Amino acid sequence: MADDDYAELVLTVVERIPPGRVMSYGAIAEYLGRGGPRQVGAVMSHYGGGVPWHRVVAANGRLVPGHEQEALRRHRLEGTPLKSDKVDMRRAAWWPEDDPTPLDPSDARLP
DNA sequence: GCTATGACAGCTC
DNA sequence: CGAGCTGCCATAG
DSSP, X not given: OOHHHHHHHHHHHHHHSOTTOBEEHHHHHHHHTSSOXXXXXXXXXXXXXXXXXXXXXXXXXXXXXXXXXXXXXXXXHHTOOEETTEEOHHHHBOOTTSOSOOSOGGGOOOO
């Protein structure tokens, strides 16, 4: 299989991530069912332009290395649940199957 | 074919 | 909450 196809798959998934939500490298790799977090990261580093790369974070909520300020700024604008300089994965984690459900009504975000 | 590397993940201290 | 280690997957030298 062409690695380019893999890259496009990754980028496609990233584009589907709604504002205010994020997906971890591992989640994307798991969703695609192939490769691993490192592979997803490699694709993002090379073909990450043109997609909401800031919505792709590490499993622990760590923002993209080298672009933390930029990503953080965008997340603030989108209203992504943040935890200091990290993303609150507990609330921001998103999955393709999960529909456009923003956030659980009963779990309204707390400051 | 082995070693080094990397936008990672999970665990332990 | 930071620092260190091990595990995983693919690519490059």
